[in-house]
Amino acid sequence: MNENTGHLLPVGAHALSADPRLAAAVREFGSTYGYDYFDDEAVGRNLAEHESSLRRVARGGLVWAGSVATAVGIVWLVWAASGKPDNMVVAVAPPSAVLVLALVSFVLVNVQGRRKIRHPFLEGYRHVLSAALAHGAPVAFVPAWLTGRGGGQLDIAPLPSYAAPVRAPATGAGTAPVAPPPKPAEVEEYERIADHGGWHDEAGWILVVAGAVGVGYAVVKDLPAAYAAVLLVALGIWTWVAGHRLGKRQQKLSGEARRYLVELTRAQAAGAVVDELSPPLRKLLDRPL
Template identity: 45%
Template structure:
């Protein structure tokens, strides 16, 4: 896993490098060692995923669904006929179990997310931002944001007041060049948010066409058969959606490779253009 910022970026400003080392001394991690940080992030991401998707979360979700449904279906069972206590009372313990398990799952997830090593790295990223060095992309899981990258997050990057601009020669310049942006990447950014509705509209047209034809046959009204014209229209919509999806799929590998190259370059201390929302979404998948 490529760190959002690495040792070369921190070395661009000697004051930042000193702050990063101070945080590392407190947490026991050398945040200037890219290999160590990469291993650290991969290990903690697995821990965060395990905490959020463990048995407690599954049991809590199932108990919540059962507790919500029980008052509506419990009384329909033959065994609960004439027994209001059995028909409705089990919903209470199920909801208590659901709240307990979901709370436990959340606490475990929050504990994994706020581990001192991760908290230290978020502090380091906050220091870098204060010195004008911003990562191209921060993974959603690192800040506890939703999988789609939205939301403030349960553990956002630490914020500091902006520092004064460094004097010339206070850091180590990077020798890495920013990656060129291929035309295919720009094309992907243009089409990434297009479409997505073809399947739904296609099924709706097919459903309306079938219903119209069925009504025409049952009522003896030939005019209703005109609804069958919606069936080929549904096929046209599906084909257009398939072509658009294939186009996106063909452009995606190059766009994702470029986005990762930008992240790696920014981590190495290179000034690059910011990633577009479409490219950041690729990295959050």
């Protein structure tokens, strides 16, 4: 049961078993890679362990060492070059060596990450998700880390192609003995406003600074009309307040959304089929508590 792992699965065993063709494909992948992808508890535990392992690589000592070495190397290189030394090659050689070491650190991190993401369990699970999508099974989400997606939009390990006619899983008695919980109104509101905001602080600062400059200009130049710039200060403060209120509302609703995801996880563990999650809920799954 994935309830024991505390993680919502992209697709549960009931959904994988609903279509005989999909079930046969999943059994074949399990035989090929040596894992039982119908065991929700084991799948959830393995996914959590591999995700934690990848996060440790991305935030480990080599990343910190490479970042520090990069900063030191750049500052050292600029300082050495700006001194107009007699022998430029000798002067820039040490900082260049530090930068090379930084590059080596990042290359090692990349190699480690690629090796971990190509683990047999994850390779097989990507095939399972690809087959589930091809057969029309409801996949709640595809974890970004599972395909190696970082800050960009390119996947290091994308889902493999799977040729199968798309057909909705057969529905019948016993397919999903437990219905997923209804989505509360608070969760729907969270989905609506989750991506709003983020610009209030910057806009507020710009307005306040612009207003302050305008008032200062009015004082120096003795231009009463320029005192109208104080309205920009007021608008900037209003923008800050609006952003603060929005942030508080988003934080409160995110708690409701997390509780809803916990309920979905329990329902999935009991056999319910969970439909695809909205982008805000998928982001919330990847966000640490």
